[in-house]
Amino acid sequence: MNWLSLSLLLIQFTDQPRTLLIRVVNSANIPDNVLARAGEEVQRIYRRAGIPTIWRLERTESGTQQPAANETDSFRVVVVITADCINKRTCQDKSVMGTALGSGRDGIRRAYVFSDRVYEMAWKFHKRIPVPKAEGLVMGHAIAHEVGHLMLPPPGHSRTGLMAASMDLPSIQNAVRGDLLFTALESALMRATLSGPPSAP
Secondary structure (H helix, E strand, O other): OOOHHHHHHHHOOOOOOOEEEEEEOOOOOHHHHHHHHHHHHHHHHHHOOOOOOEEEEEOOOOOOOOHHHOOOEEEEEEEEOOOOOOOOOOOOOOOOOOEEEOOOEEEEEEEEEHHHHHHHHHHHOOOOOOOOOOHHHHHEEEEEEEEHHOOOOOOOOOOOOEEEOOOOOHHHHHHHHOOOOHHHHHHHHHHHHHHOOOOOO
């Protein structure tokens, strides 16, 4: 029995997933209204995947507040929004909007989202179709994508849907309709990851 078959078997017996706590560090000084829209998108996407989430904005990575009483058992990840692309290996690909360090239950569970790429992508699509609050829409999907990598086995990308390697015009059209989501298998694999014993990032 291979890893995927075993995972699918175990998924049938997993408990209610723990809450996903997303700590967002706004290093790029993104406006509050953009982050508010992004947070709404992230929570909606994970709700559709059957995963409860807490979205928490923080000023810096260092000196972040301790988890509240209802957050101690959560699966905690950090998303740092940077002004520019910081991953030299992937920066040459202009469609890349972020990078994730870790997968499944391995790694430090930290992701980076590149705000310059997000704004470029939002402007590109806004010229083609009317996208309300385009920057927040694209940023929310970029964050959900990178956080997905932190819970899915590598390589994590799919041919279609939210975990596709890049966002194209059909993707943004689906996003506007609220249909750019995780697949059923991806959702189940993430819930299985969240059903394991807690461990700090």
